[in-house]
Amino acid sequence: MKESIISFIGGGNMATSLIGGLLQTGVPAKNLRVSDINPHSLASRFPIQCFSDNLEAIQDADVIVLAVKPQIMAEVAKTIATALPERNPLFISIAAGIRVADLNRWLGDGAIPIVRVMPNTPALVQSGASALYASEHVRKEQHELAESILRAVGLTVWLTDENLIDVVTALSGSGPAYFFLLMEVLEKAGIQLGLPQETARLLTLQTAFGAAKMALESNEDAALLRERVTSKGGTTEQAIKSLQAGNIQAMFDRALQAAQKRATQMANEYGEQA
Numbered sequence: 227m228k229e230s231i232i233s234f235i236g237g238g239n240m241a242t243s244l245i246g247g248l249l250q251t252g253v254p255a256k257n258l259r260v261s262d263i264n265p266h267s268l269a270s271r272f273p274i275q276c277f278s279d280n281l282e283a284i285q286d287a288d289v290i291v292l293a294v295k296p297q298i299m300a301e302v303a304k305t306i307a308t309a310l311p312e313r314n315p316l317f318i319s320i321a322a323g324i325r326v327a328d329l330n331r332w333l334g335d336g337a338i339p340i341v342r343v344m345p346n347t348p349a350l351v352q353s354g355a356s357a358l359y360a361s362e363h364v365r366k367e368q369h370e371l372a373e374s375i376l377r378a379v380g381l382t383v384w385l386t387d388e389n390l391i392d393v394v395t396a397l398s399g400s401g402p403a404y405f406f407l408l409m410e411v412l413e414k415a416g417i418q419l420g421l422p423q424e425t426a427r428l429l430t431l432q433t434a435f436g437a438a439k440m441a442l443e444s445n446e447d448a449a450l451l452r453e454r455v456t457s458k459g460g461t462t463e464q465a466i467k468s469l470q471a472g473n474i475q476a477m478f479d480r481a482l483q484a485a486q487k488r489a490t491q492m493a494n495e496y497g498e499q500a
């Protein structure tokens with residue numbers, strides 16, 4: 227992977243998390259490229275080649291990471307199809323919703339190797355979680371290449387059913403936002419009860435970090451770890467009762483269903499008819 231040239235098309239939030247994470251893990255800056263309609267801020271942030279022309283950025287690419295919004299993926303992919311590098315690079319699409327069949331069509335209907343990936347922004351700190359799905363034209367070494375790129379910035383899982391990418395999008399693609407939201411509301415609740423803002427912030431963040439680290443390092447499931455905090459007749463019991471009275475499970479069931487539904491809608495809106 228360290229010798230492969232990786233070109234990112236679109237240098238926004240998710241691409242910069244991946245680029246930052248890859249640089250941190252030791253991928254040489256000379257092997258990374260990024261193209262964006264606004265490349266200037268990228269050039270000051272990363273010591274890599276930045277382009278405003280997508281076709282220039284892909285000339286020598288082994289891997290082309292399509293990291294633009296789903297809305298403009300058709301237009302971007304069709305332009306790339308006009309100048310596909312002869313070396314038959316691997317395409318990695320991180321766009322929510324957009325299906326392999328549409329990408330394949332936009333990229334020229336050939337035997338295009340495409341891996342759909344749903345990463346998340348903690349990739350920036352090598353703590354990402356990505357699900358990958360490979361199209362039939364992905365060669366074995368490209369499969370391994372995709373795996374090594376995403377594993378360099380966190381956990382990877384492979385899916386054999388493309389439809390499940392939309393579920394992963396709802397769970398871990400969007401997931402960091404749910405935990406950030408929880409941090410926001412916990413911090414505010416602490417302030418409301420009298421804690422200084424910085425104290426509430428630090429206690430919230432360290433508690434989130436500690437709980438995630440403990441759950442990851444433990445063989446026990448989250449429910450059991452929760453029960454250990456919940457002393458009979460104690461404080462946690464009251465808080466959990468209050469959360470369950472608001473039916474937190476139903477809230478998250480609905481939230482994930484809404485996100486999954488939106489991914490499917492985007493596939494239909496920006497895909498088949500585009």
Ligand SMILES: NC(=O)C1=CN([C@@H]2O[C@H](COP(=O)(O)OP(=O)(O)OC[C@H]3O[C@@H](n4cnc5c(N)ncnc54)[C@H](O)[C@@H]3O)[C@@H](O)[C@H]2O)C=CC1
Pocket residue numbers: 235236237238239240241261262263264280293294295296298302320321322344345346347399400
């Ligand atoms: N933000 C996230 O947490 C995640 C995002 N994604 C996917 O990543 C993709 C990008 O999302 P974000 O980074 O959040 O969006 P963003 O809006 O931050 O980044 C998109 C970038 O594309 C650039 N751009 C626009 N038109 C372009 C063109 N014609 N050629 C090249 N670059 C162009 C924009 O200037 C912008 O910097 C989306 O498809 C999204 O579904 C996937 C997983 C997580």
Ligand SMILES: O=C(O)[C@@H]1CCC=N1
Pocket residue numbers: 322395399400
């Ligand atoms: O909100 C979105 O559509 C993207 C996909 C997953 C996270 N961000």
